[in-house]
Amino acid sequence: MKREIFLEKIAEVLDHDGTLLFSQDLDTIKEWDSLGILSVMGFLHELKLPIDTDKMLKLKKISELVSLASKILDE
Amino acid sequence: MTITSKPLVERNMCGANFKFSKPEIKAIVTTVGRRAISFMESAESMGLSEKEALRLAKTLSLNTRHVVSGNQTTTDLCFESAMNILATLNLDAKSVDALIMVTQSPDYASPSSANNLQHRLGLSERCMAFDMRLGCSGFVYGLSVAYSLVESGLERVLLCVGDVASRLVKADDHSIAPIMGDAGSAILIDSGKKDSFFQLYSDGSGERALYIPNSGVRYNEFDKDLPCYIKMDGAQVFNFTLQRVPSMLSEVLTFSNFTKDDIDYFILHQPNKYILNSIQKICEIPDIKFPKDTQSIYGNQNSASIPGTISGFLSHVFERRQIRSIFAGFGIGLSWGACMIQTDKIYCPPTVLQKE
Incomplete structure (x- = not known):
């Protein structure tokens, strides 16, 4: 999967209007709350990616979220 | 399919595995709290804005929930469910050999709520009765124990499961209160011929x-x-x-x-x-x-x-x-x-x- 597509999917599961940027801070996304985090975790499970809940809760940037999916993203 | 001569319980990397060949579920009745609470109507009292409530309702599909009124408890809900089975199927209450109650909201920390139900339902003193303290996995766990008892020779077991979960959450805690409902089910299990x-x-x-x-x-x-x-x-x-x-x-x-x-x-x-x-x-x-x-x-x-x-x-x-x-x-x-x-x-x- 391309990184851009992955970010589009993340915006979709968060129900976020607009484009997510690789360098963006997660706390600038109003939907990145407990409900939003659960939605993203559900999406990562669908992609069969391993999830460390503590790590998920400590994410600060979109780039860190992308790195959790590096296994399935194109180089 | 017939039961093999292997041990009844196998332990391996997959967990505790059980096979049975006799027990059959004959009846299921569920009684719920009469009071229906609308999530959207109660959202404000939980400190949620309309926008927050709409997002929660959409994502989690929250609509209504049924809860008890006044001082009703889990045993009251299970009593109604169990009486429905005994009366409708015209069963002799004395024919029940065991009563298992699975709940996290017993009438008392001790004794077991199963004893209360055994008496209220008019079951025999020769009926074994005990509680199992489990939540969301409780029905499957309780059913496995009920099935074990029937496989071991009992003819009839009554399994009662449920909670008045609305009493276990803080009414204005919007992280959990909007999802909880109150229900009590009774399940009749008889000896028969079904693999499980x-x-x-x-x-x-x-x-x-x-x-x-x-x-x-x-x-x-x-x-x-x-x-x-x-x-x-x-x-x-x-x-x-x-x-x-x-x-x-x-x-x-x-x-x-x-x-x-x-x-x-x-x-x-x-x-x-x-x-x-x-x-x-x-x-x-x-x-x-x-x-x-x-x-x-x-x-x-x-x-x-x-x-x-x-x-x-x-x-x-x-x-x-x-x-x-x-x-x-x-x-x-x-x-x-x-x-x-x-x-x-x-x-x-x-x-x-x-x-x-």
Whole structure:
């Protein structure tokens, strides 16, 4: 999967209007709350990616979220 | 299929596996709290803005939940369900050999609520009665014990499951109060001739992912000043569910030697529609075999959610024909379990509203 597509999917599961940027801070996304985090975790499970809940809760940037999916993203 | 000469319980990497050949479910009745609370109408009292409430309602499919009024308890709901079975099927109360009550909201910390129900239902003093303290996995666990007793020689067991979960949460805690409902189911299990397969699991390392602080005799410094209400780490519970439940469904199919196509219904504990949608996507189970609306209408019924789903949405099917089902419960403990069972035209009326 391309990184851009992955970010589009993340915006979709968060129900976020607009484009997510690789360098963006997660706390600038109003939907990145407990409900939003659960939605993203559900999406990562669908992609069969391993999830460390503590790590998920400590994410600060979109780039860190992308790195959790590096296994399935194109180089 | 006949039971083999292998030990009844096998222990291996898949967990505790059980096979039975005698027990059959003959009846399921679920009674719910009469009072229906609309999520949107109660959102403001929980400190939610309209926008926040709409997002929660949309994502989790929150609609209504049924709760008890006044001082009604789990034993009251289970009593109505059990009396419905005994009266409608014209059964002699003295014919019940065992009564198992699965609840986290007993009438008292001690004695068991099962003793209260044994007396109120007019069951014999020769009827064994005991409680099991389990939550969302409780129906599958309780059914496995009821089936074990019948396989061992008892003729008739009454399993009562449920909670008045609305009493276990702080009314204005919007992280958990909007999802909880009150229900009590009674399930009649007789000796017969049906094969069934169970798998049960436990992981106490997740004890505090979902627990009630200061509710027993253990004192912890980190629980100091915490109210005696359910405390949930939603992310941990969600992650546990998606890690454990899909693989368990696959394993119980393998263990029972069936495929997804052979199963009429996958009836899972109903925490909320969002979690169930996530499990369904991972497992690739068609909508028609995977009911998931119980929480949206009745609330999370804890250990009564699997029988509650049958009563609420599938009673006409279970009453009319033979059904092969996978049941799966998962949650507080952490504890989870699944079984493959077969039923044949059981007594199973639609969900009953608690009497006024």
